[in-house]
Amino acid sequence: MERKRIVLVHIAFWAVLITGAFLRGYFSGKMLGLPLITFLITSISYYILSAICFYCSYFWVAPRLILKRQYLHALLLTALIWGIVIFARYALEFWFLKPVIHFDNYHDETPTVNYYISNIFFYYFPSYFIYGLMYFFAENWYKSGQRQQELQQEKLSTELAFLRSQINPHFLFNTINDIYSLTYQKSEQAPEALLKLSVMLRYMLREGNEDFMPLNREVEYLENVIALQRISAKGMAYVKFTQEGYLGDQPIASLLFIAFVENAFKHGIWNDPQHPIEIYLHSNNAEIIFSLSNKKSQGQKDNTGGIGLSNVQRRLKLMYPERHQLTITNNAHLYKVNLILKQN
Structure with missing residues (x-):
């Protein structure tokens, strides 16, 4: 039940984030003449990249960096995630957005590899990658506090039972x-x-x-x-x-x-x-x-x-x-x- 509730909270969070981006684009006139459905699908697609970056950081890098102190392993996984997000963005833009919904983010120009490398590094990593680390740290701190409190309560109950005896x-x-x-x-x-x-x-x-x-x-x-x-x-x-x-x-x-x-x-x-x-x-x-x-x-x-x-x-x-x-x-x-x- 607890795990299901957490999943629902995450889904709700991303839904709010996407809805906010969509509404900002709609009311600020940044839709670039795109139909509503196209703009919505585009917004969802790019936030999928953000989610990939966030959850890869949370599930792969954070446990090894924060809990296990495996710094080299964490660094290698960071490089791997970097490559995954670069590939995912290229596949998204040239295998889905452009041929399926006819959205061309580059106006018939082909971006270079350096553009993808720098864009992922300077946009996604300082934000969503770091957010994944921060979220894992906060969650682990909260759970550790809960475990400590439960152990303290169990110890207290045991001691009280012993004193009564x-x-x-x-x-x-x-x-x-x-x-x-x-x-x-x-x-x-x-x-x-x-x-x-x-x-x-x-x-x-x-x-x-x-x-x-x-x-x-x-x-x-x-x-x-x-x-x-x-x-x-x-x-x-x-x-x-x-x-x-x-x-x-x-x-x-x-x-x-x-x-x-x-x-x-x-x-x-x-x-x-x-x-x-x-x-x-x-x-x-x-x-x-x-x-x-x-x-x-x-x-x-x-x-x-x-x-x-x-x-x-x-x-x-x-x-x-x-x-x-x-x-x-x-x-x-x-x-x-x-x-x-x-x-x-």
């Missing part, structure tokens, strides 16, 4: 162990916990593979994570999750906030009702604001989440270039994250 699985392992314990104890919370885990796994394995998901789905996922933590802690996990603004179908990078939430449960104090984990999420047309703070366990030296945080930072750089602001406060007693995502 690195999401810390410790929470899932712990949750499965907790559900097993609830089942062993025949707790009434076991079915609810199993159902929430099923919903989370479906989101992670299916929908979470997408680069972006609706914000409300991401919020639902976080709520399920928090609910499971509360179940596993037998109601002793204290989390204050404040939601403001419109949390609807605006796109957000999938599984972006979970690293911070898991990090808070893993490294922070979550069983103190006086100091709960505080999560705040606000969204409007301009930006999405996410913040999380938790009191740190005494003696906790590393509350950064390791791979989890570097994973999030890399994903933010790839998916929100120049459109995010991540601030982390980490002291002896408090860990706080503030993330601002600019909407498109």
